[in-house]
Amino acid sequence: MKETRIVKYIKSLIRNHKYMTTEDIMLVLQKYYKLPINVPGVYYKYKKVIRECRQEVYKERRREKRLNKRDEGKDLPP
DSSP: OOOOOOHHHHHHHHHHSSSOOOOHHHHHHHHHOOOOOSSSSHHHHHHHHHHHHHHHHHHHHHHHHHHHHHHHHHHHHH
């Protein structure tokens, strides 16, 4: 996915909040980016973008968790 300003913003919302539903993110986008969410084409397009962003952020979290877990084992004395 192309890393546009709005995609970066969506990813930051997902990263920095415990959990935001797709509808919550849509309302924030409507407020700050003036997106016409009530138009079905726009709604479904951004619903797909939010889903892809969520998958990428969760994938990053899993990768970081796996790396941290692996690094913790190295600190232990033999």
